[in-house]
Amino acid sequence: MIKERFFNKWVFLLLLSIPAIGIIFNEPYYITLATKVIILGIAGVGLNLALGYGGLISFGHAAFFGIGGYVAAIMSYHALNEELLFEIPLAISGSSEMLIIWPLAIVISAFFSLLIGLLSLRTSGVYFIMITLAFAQMLYYFSISWPSYGGEDGLSMHMRNTLPFINTMNPLNFFLICLAWFFIAIFITSKLINSPYGMALQATKQNEERVKSVGIETFKVKLIVFVFSGAITGLAGSLYADLNRFVSPSMLNWHTSGEIMVFVILGGIARLYGPLLGASFFIILEQTLGLYTENWQFWLGLILILEIIFARSGIMGLFDKKNKL
């Protein structure tokens, strides 16, 4: 049986080989495709923290993905038009600097996940699923009815946001930026789950009543992971906006929440690299089956059903059967 860590290296090398093939055959599309996989993988890593390690089945992570995306696009829009973002209480202008946009996307997504978490984490099970979905749908309909930023049509970005000394329009450069963020997200997740806090989190997922009985405030434990999870997914959203140079309400739609959840389930719940593997598999299916039929998601559904029946630990679990949470 292949160990998870060994398997992760192969997944990673395979992913690196795609841009290499793109360069060799002068096909930048492959690099863009690999970048999309990485970004969706980051979103999945964010959700995996809450869902996989915390047992919080959030069906509203599109909210954070969309918020991150809109932060990037709105900042860029105001920078391009040289319009102030706010005049009261402070005059704040837009920016096309990724070094400003990233922290802003993270902080605003974290803030929204804190608000949503404070209310939704008082519930559990199906009520938690529904309340997170409801919050995301509220934001979705808000974005549709927000004409200043494109409403239903979405908002285009004139060009990708910038980074000092690096041409972000170069597909390979942008791929490497996203890859760096992916590793930061993995590093943060790994640190969190291997800390004392991570132990409390994973215990809460298994037996919350017992964890409470040893004096641990499980609400606080869950809220912290929800905020980290939302912040990472928000960052992925801002990168996704830059990749496409476009944001639309669809980023906030429940379909997006479902897709992020599919990445996590396909790859393997509570597996560090599982979401990346899930996102890769999803995109491969989209790109291959999508050539033959518009309804390729029918086959995705079939694969998901088979996986849930026969391989609950996801693709990663097929190779490494170790007992996972």
Added chain:
Amino acid sequence: MNNKILNITNLSKSFGAFKVTDEISIDLKFNEIHALIGPNGAGKSTLIKQIVGTVKHDMGSIILDQEDITDLNDVERAKIGISRTFQVSSIIPKFTALENIVLSLLERSQKTFQLFKSLNSNSKLFSEAKEILLQIELEDRRKVIASELSHGERRKLEVGLALAMKPKVFLFDEPMAGLDETGTKMMINLFQRIKLNSPILLIEHDMDAVFALADRVSVIVYGKIVASGTVKEIKANPIVHDVYLGYEIT
């Protein structure tokens, strides 16, 4: 000087028309084991749940170490020094026995919210956890996943989880249920040692163990305390024989 560490007054709880606990007043003194016995459905476990705060009381008060904890929630009560075992073993199933104990040590050592420090670097936590496993005779089973432990081992592990908290009082709900003779003897010895630091309110159906351990016994029937006293007094009480023991005790 007040020698009571836990003082419960008129604690009541009804589910609809059914009074599960009916104005129960009971106390726990320093260095003692106070056993609570009674038939199934008498309200013993509900009383424990009311004391730990997982079941809200309708009326009454709970004083722990001269502090009114009646309005505190379950987590606050655990933090302040109430440690329990469950009637049905409640452990973290996918953690090892050692990890279960470490979890229980986190709050007391104020490490729960260390977000980025490696758990494995906390060697003190692990060495303390191993000492607790030694006390409950599970040291050689420390690496076993808790769900794979035998029933008796899980009961011991639960007691270990309670020990790790170093609480002011222990509330043990049938800790010896399903234990073999050796396990029961180990528990009796352990309880006799630990009561010197933290007294124990013990619910137990094994009357031999109760009579070997308890300094005081209270009998609860239909949510009411019907008798309370030393083991000798309880053994001699005809009401207790009628309502619960149902046999002559020699």
